[in-house]
Amino acid sequence: MSAHGKGHGGVGAYIGVFLTLMALTLLTVWAAYQHLGIWNTPVALGIATTKAALVALIFMHLKDSPKLTAMVVGSSLLFLAFLIFVTASDYLTRKWVPIYFR
Amino acid sequence: MSTSEPVPAVRPARPDYLNASYGVRSWLLTSDHKRIAILYLITVTFFFAIGGVAAALVRLELLTPAGDVFQAETYNKIFTTHGIMMVFFFLIPAIPAVLGNFLVPLMIGAKDLAFPRINLLSWYLLVIGGLIALWALIHGGLDTGWTFYTPYSTVYSNGWVVVTAVGIFIAGFSSILTGLNFIVTLHTMRAPGMTWTRMPLFCWGMYATAIIQILGTPVIAITLLLVGAERLFHLGIFDPAQGGDPVLFQHLFWFYSHPAVYIMILPAMAVISELVTAFSRKPIFGYKFIAGSSIAIAALSFLVWGHHMFVSGQSVYAGLVFSILSFMVAIPSAIKVFNWTATLYKGSVSYQTPLLYALGFIGLFTFGGLTGLFLASLGLDIHVHDTYFIVAHFHYIMVGGTIMAYLGGMHYWWPKISGKLYPEYWSRVSAWVIFIGFNLTFFPQFIVGYLGMPRRYHQYPEEFQVLNVMSTAGASILGIGYLIPLVYFIWSMRYGKDAADNPWGATGLEWQTPSPPPTENFVETPVVSGRPYDYATGREEVALG
Ligand code: HEM
Numbered sequence: 242m243s244a245h246g247k248g249h250g251g252v253g254a255y256i257g258v259f260l261t262l263m264a265l266t267l268l269t270v271w272a273a274y275q276h277l278g279i280w281n282t283p284v285a286l287g288i289a290t291t292k293a294a295l296v297a298l299i300f301m302h303l304k305d306s307p308k309l310t311a312m313v314v315g316s317s318l319l320f321l322a323f324l325i326f327v328t329a330s331d332y333l334t335r336k337w338v339p340i341y342f343r
Numbered sequence: 344m345s346t347s348e349p350v351p352a353v354r355p356a357r358p359d360y361l362n363a364s365y366g367v368r369s370w371l372l373t374s375d376h377k378r379i380a381i382l383y384l385i386t387v388t389f390f391f392a393i394g395g396v397a398a399a400l401v402r403l404e405l406l407t408p409a410g411d412v413f414q415a416e417t418y419n420k421i422f423t424t425h426g427i428m429m430v431f432f433f434l435i436p437a438i439p440a441v442l443g444n445f446l447v448p449l450m451i452g453a454k455d456l457a458f459p460r461i462n463l464l465s466w467y468l469l470v471i472g473g474l475i476a477l478w479a480l481i482h483g484g485l486d487t488g489w490t491f492y493t494p495y496s497t498v499y500s501n502g503w504v505v506v507t508a509v510g511i512f513i514a515g516f517s518s519i520l521t522g523l524n525f526i527v528t529l530h531t532m533r534a535p536g537m538t539w540t541r542m543p544l545f546c547w548g549m550y551a552t553a554i555i556q557i558l559g560t561p562v563i564a565i566t567l568l569l570v571g572a573e574r575l576f577h578l579g580i581f582d583p584a585q586g587g588d589p590v591l592f593q594h595l596f597w598f599y600s601h602p603a604v605y606i607m608i609l610p611a612m613a614v615i616s617e618l619v620t621a622f623s624r625k626p627i628f629g630y631k632f633i634a635g636s637s638i639a640i641a642a643l644s645f646l647v648w649g650h651h652m653f654v655s656g657q658s659v660y661a662g663l664v665f666s667i668l669s670f671m672v673a674i675p676s677a678i679k680v681f682n683w684t685a686t687l688y689k690g691s692v693s694y695q696t697p698l699l700y701a702l703g704f705i706g707l708f709t710f711g712g713l714t715g716l717f718l719a720s721l722g723l724d725i726h727v728h729d730t731y732f733i734v735a736h737f738h739y740i741m742v743g744g745t746i747m748a749y750l751g752g753m754h755y756w757w758p759k760i761s762g763k764l765y766p767e768y769w770s771r772v773s774a775w776v777i778f779i780g781f782n783l784t785f786f787p788q789f790i791v792g793y794l795g796m797p798r799r800y801h802q803y804p805e806e807f808q809v810l811n812v813m814s815t816a817g818a819s820i821l822g823i824g825y826l827i828p829l830v831y832f833i834w835s836m837r838y839g840k841d842a843a844d845n846p847w848g849a850t851g852l853e854w855q856t857p858s859p860p861p862t863e864n865f866v867e868t869p870v871v872s873g874r875p876y877d878y879a880t881g882r883e884e885v886a887l888g
């Protein structure tokens with residue numbers, strides 16, 4: 242298993258990421274107690290996304306993976322964006338009623 | 344058999360994948376993609392039989408207008424069992440996991456899939472998921488329909504929602520892993536000389552399917568998990584009383600389930616591309632367009648899901664956008680149909696059983712696809728939504744399309760899979776019986792749906808009885824049609840004539856290895872030097888060098 246760490250910044254990088262993840266967890270808890278209004282959810286999601294990115298890039302070695310792997314991850318994100326964007330096109334336009342129905 | 348059938352070679356005793364080892368263990372622990380394909384074949388046939396029995400019971404109830412055989416709730420449980428078994432445990436795995444598993448490595452000149460043990464794992468996941476779901480459906484019952492719509496599934500239903508969802512969740516991983524295996528295999532294990540544009544169209548179809556399996560399946564898995572979480576822990580995700588939104592469920596469900604209908608049809612199209620070219624003895628017309636349209640369908644299929652939600656209360660604007668996008672999916676689908684037709688045109692067509700099934704597919708799929716356009720028209724859909732018109736539409740595609748192609752493919756590759764020939768006369772009979780039974784079952788449903796008969800009720804007004812009797816009669820014929828191949832395929836394993844290595848004189852690497860293939864597929868790794876489907880016209884080959 243020791244070969245696992247080699248070429249990826251070694252154990253040091255893992256510990257660094259681990260500490261960052263812990264710090265971000267504390268930040269999430271702290272942020273949950275602040276009154277950020279409509280920013281509550283975006284802030285929480287932003288922190289969570291950063292954590293997920295760190296895990297994927299460093300723990301899962303995405304950073305040093307072949308292009309094909311990056312493409313697979315990239316297209317997953319693209320389709321996740323489709324899911325959110327197209328669903329939003331419903332939710333954000335619920336109040337739009339055609340003129341002749343008004 | 345036709346006259347062009349080569350005399351079966353006297354087979355020297357040589358090891359093949361079927362006789363390489365014996366015993367239950369050698370099958371249940373195999374990592375040979377060909378044996379795993381056989382395991383899948385047995386499994387999906389079993390689930391198909393269960394779904395078929397449920398269908399028969401549904402049609403029995405609908406023979407008469409009164410709800411006289413089952414109570415309403417029992418009826419709901421039966422059609423739910425039918426839908427769940429057929430969709431999640433038969434149609435989705437059928438062609439990729441059986442034919443795809445068997446053929447992808449053979450067609451690209453590889454020894455196996457990239458991850459043979461993961462391949463075996465996916466089979467176990469399907470079996471475990473399927474048995475859990477089946478147990479829930481029979482023991483406790485589920486009355487939500489295969490679509491699990493909220494708030495019914497989360498708040499009101501007394502059925503075994505969570506257990507069934509767990510079964511589907513587990514089977515979802517089977518689908519994801521199969522897709523992953525195909526993508527990696529096709530990227531990394533093609534034989535020397537097999538460039539992307541020399542790859543058989545069947546493999547392109549599997550590739551496009553795999554993309555959807557990987558990108559879509561996680562969404563249905565999480566969605567069902569959320570339904571479970573809401574039922575068990577009363578989280579407010581879909582429940583409006585707690586600030587949730589039931590329509591959100593439909594968005595998430597159809598984000599997967601519309602692409603999933605393409606998980607069912609893309610592999611079918613992939614089979615048809617092989618059959619049409621082999622039996623018209625011409626290179627396929629428009630290879631790149633057929634390959635590209637598979638990928639286009641895979642991508643576009645993720646953008647049209649809202650056509651299932653025109654009357655759900657989604658915004659008028661979203662309905663408009665989904666309607667337009669749904670029309671666009673028809674373009675790559677039509678490209679394929681036109682290319683198959685152009686391939687047949689002036690070909691030396693031989694009407695053997697696989698082609699009969701393929702022609703059935705082309706007709707029925709076209710019918711199903713065109714009625715899809717009716718449904719994609721916002722205004723018209725409000726009239727026919729949730730009627731038997733919808734039921735007829737998707738059965739034309741899923742049964743008339745996918746199952747026809749699956750059977751066509753099974754006949755075409757059966758000599759390779761089993762090393763035996765099936766009886767030609769009976770196979771033609773089966774193709775005709777299925778085609779006639781199918782149309783008699785489902786065509787009347789278009790009419791009765793257009794006249795206003797809603798789906799998912801156990802009784803209906805008197806005036807719809809004639810059409811329903813036709814439908815039930817057709818279903819009986821269709822059922823017999825499906826039993827005939829089951830019988831003669833099993834019969835042929837023992838009594839069939841030995842098949843030659845290439846009984847159809849077809850191109851493709853799978854025909855250049857013995858029937859049935861040895862465990863390692865090829866004695867020597869093949870080297871590919873030309874385009875696929877190089878049938879004897881020669882013209883194209885010379886012109887394109
Ligand atoms: C040209 C392509 C297609 C178009 C435009 C299309 C359009 C539609 C539309 C608009 C609906 C919803 C109707 C309603 O509920 O009111 C629908 C339902 C359905 N379609 Fe298609 N369709 C197409 C191809 C397919 C294919 C290829 C399959 C399957 C392999 C399929 C399977 C289904 C199923 C299962 C449903 C009903 C789901 C349910 O409510 O239980 N369709 N289609």
Ligand SMILES: [Cu+2]
Nearest residue numbers: 601648650651
């Ligand atoms: Cu759809």
